[in-house]
Amino acid sequence: MVHTSDGPKELNVHVADGVITSVGMNAAPAGAKTVDASGMYVLPGAIDVHVHSRDPGFPQKEDFGTLTAAAAAGGVTTVIDMPNTVPAVDADGVLESKAALARGKARVDFGLWGLIRSSSTPAELEGLAAAGAIGFKAYLGYAFSRSRKQVRSSLDLDDPDLEAPPDYGTLARLAPVIAELGLPLAIHAEDPAILGAFRRPLETYADLLAARPAEAEAVAIAAAAEIAGSSGVRLHIAHLSSAIGLAAAHELIRAGAPLSLETCPQYLWRSAEDFAKVGAAMKVFPPIRTKGDRDALVDGLAKGTIKIVATDHAPHADDEKAASFDDAPAGSPGVQTLYVSCLELARRLGDVWLAPRWVAEAPARLAGLHDAKGTIAPGYDADLVIVDPNRATRVRPKAMRSRQRHGALNGLEFGFSIKEVYLRGSPVSAPRWSARAAGRLVRPARH
DSSP: OEEETTEEEOOEEEEETTEEEEEESOOOOTTOOOOOOTTSEEEEOEEEEEEOOOTTTOTTTOOHHHHHHHHHHTTEEEEEEOSOSSSOSOSHHHHHHHHHHHHTTOSSEEEEOEEEOTTOOHHHHHHHHHHTOOOEEEETTOEEETTTTEEEOOSOOOSTTEEOOOOHHHHHHHHHHHHHHTOEEEEEOOOHHHHHHTOOOOSSHHHHHHHSOHHHHHHHHHHHHHHHHHHOOEEEEOSOOOHHHHHHHHHHHHTTOOEEEEEOHHHHHOOGGGHHHHGGGGOOSSOOOOHHHHHHHHHHHHHTSSOEEOOOBOOOOHHHHTSOTTTSOOOBOOGGGHHHHHHHHHHHTTOTTHHHIIIIIHHHHHTTOTTTSSSOSTTSBOOEEEEETTSOEEOOGGGOOSSOOOOTTTTOEESOEEEEEEETTEEOSTTSOOOSOOOOBOOOOOO
């Protein structure tokens, strides 16, 4: 069964030179190599628009090789890497150097976000766009170390080395430039003033929820959307985590704001009550909240208010995550389980074919790749995933290919498994996968 833009159909998919040449009932040409996918689902490769490779800067946590091996194992054929590596991707030369590094390791295709600093200039953003940036990411409330060229989660700005975080003034100043470039503006939506007011030591999970209240998300979304509405920039909210954040975004979208929403499997499958069994592996920013928040996000996804599911794949070393709860860094791996977790959720919502829309079609549109990826149709890259709908996947650390093997979804079971994955027509996952670095930098089509 093949997922097409018109729904699932029993069809043959023909591929030549890495591109889909036809989708229909016509027979394969004489001498063509065939793959029997009877009884399977044939889906477009997923595009994870929110991953953290840690490369360059902290490759011991994750490099492009291990990141993309995990992606390939999970049916993700394109990853879009966030710019808070070291050095941060705040200029065209940095993006070009990072792309060259990734090209030598990546097993799937990759794109790169550019960073917005409070000091960013229009010329720097134009240079990043020319170098191939998918879009721009602003970390509200995150400072920048000038000496290390590193984004820092810090509310203490007494250090002269720290550049002030980008704020709403930064967004208002640069949004017209980004709109003119035709690229999206993504934000980490937590209002820093609210985070500062509720700051406290983290001894328990309740402390984490109190320190990063959902109001911080809703306020940031409302303020940034006002700027987007006046400038025309496409605003993307990363890792939406709360019911009130969703409610604020829903009203803004109804009013015409150019706004897209992304949530993550950890917010759709976990709640604060799971901390007792999962532990610090589910410490992420923004935090995994209540069952009510989880149910609201699932409902928002089912109704189409949220259109994208990405992972915020953010590995750390196991010994770092084993530190005290306050000291343990925030972040969890997830790229390998994106597709199977979404297929299971879509099945429970009554339509398993929603999953490719969340992880392939809508992400392709956000990233400007919708003319080449995210769809099974003639002329598109032959990024294909064969899924067994009758074999379950249990999330187990020993099966994970990421350097950090313990994640927020540990122990969950999803009723699907990834059988084979093809990047531009070539196998990149078991049992016929190649360790060869075949990934290419993808660039957005700016219309």
